[in-house]
Amino acid sequence: MELYDQIFENNKKWVAKNKVSNNDFFAHLSEGQNPDILYIGCSDSRVTAEEMTGVKPGQMFVHRNIANLVPNNDNNSAAVIEYAIAHLKVQHVVVCGHYYCGGVKAAMQALDLGILNPWLRNIRDVYRLHKVELNGIKDETEKYNRLVELNVEEQCANIIKMAVWQKHFLQTGIPQVHGWVFDIHSGNLIDLNLNYHEKLKSIQEIYDLGTTL
Numbered sequence: 621m622e623l624y625d626q627i628f629e630n631n632k633k634w635v636a637k638n639k640v641s642n643n644d645f646f647a648h649l650s651e652g653q654n655p656d657i658l659y660i661g662c663s664d665s666r667v668t669a670e671e672m673t674g675v676k677p678g679q680m681f682v683h684r685n686i687a688n689l690v691p692n693n694d695n696n697s698a699a700v701i702e703y704a705i706a707h708l709k710v711q712h713v714v715v716c717g718h719y720y721c722g723g724v725k726a727a728m729q730a731l732d733l734g735i736l737n738p739w740l741r742n743i744r745d746v747y748r749l750h751k752v753e754l755n756g757i758k759d760e761t762e763k764y765n766r767l768v769e770l771n772v773e774e775q776c777a778n779i780i781k782m783a784v785w786q787k788h789f790l791q792t793g794i795p796q797v798h799g800w801v802f803d804i805h806s807g808n809l810i811d812l813n814l815n816y817h818e819k820l821k822s823i824q825e826i827y828d829l830g831t832t833l
């Protein structure tokens with residue numbers, strides 16, 4: 621059977637399985653959502669947000685795009701972040717990159733990829749910001765991995781630059797911001813342990829939106 625045809629069969633089994641463990645499973649889901657986490661990850665088919673984290677339906681609000689970006693004037697990610705923080709009141713915002721990311725790889729090459737160019741330029745901007753460190757890494761795989769990590773770090777910084785995050789964080793202490801990397805080679809999820817308090821301090825001079833008032 622083709623994968624496409626199998627999907628509806630899989631769905632029927634999934635419905636039955638969930639009803640066995642809890643007959644009200646779907647009735648409960650239809651009442652609304654109250655997720656603790658906003659997850660922003662890559663669209664890559666190998667990086668399965670819910671499966672690799674073991675979260676259940678209703679626990680994690682998910683946004684995925686090529687190379688897990690939060691670009692300055694991207695209404696799509698901005699709307700997701702605004703809704704998750706201001707309305708769903710998530711406790712944690714996670715940006716999750718992954719090693720062997722095709723988007724990051726493409727941004728490291730001299731390639732014209734049409735409409736992908738402006739999107740991938742966000743990653744080239746990360747490279748430019750960290751050019752000294754990255755050019756100091758001679759091993760290409762190591763450099764590629766490091767750019768994946770720095771890209772996650774800069775996307776977290778982009779969230780910290782947003783008024784909705786500054787306002788809620790400075791008033792309530794949440795949501796916390798986390799940078800993760802999924803290591804496809806081992807399956808492990810790595811917490812980059814970013815210090816977002818320090819990050820806020822370091823960018824506040826320029827990106828302070830006066831939201832403490």
Ligand SMILES: [Zn+2]
Pocket residue numbers: 662663664686687688718720721722723724
């Ligand atoms: Zn990717």
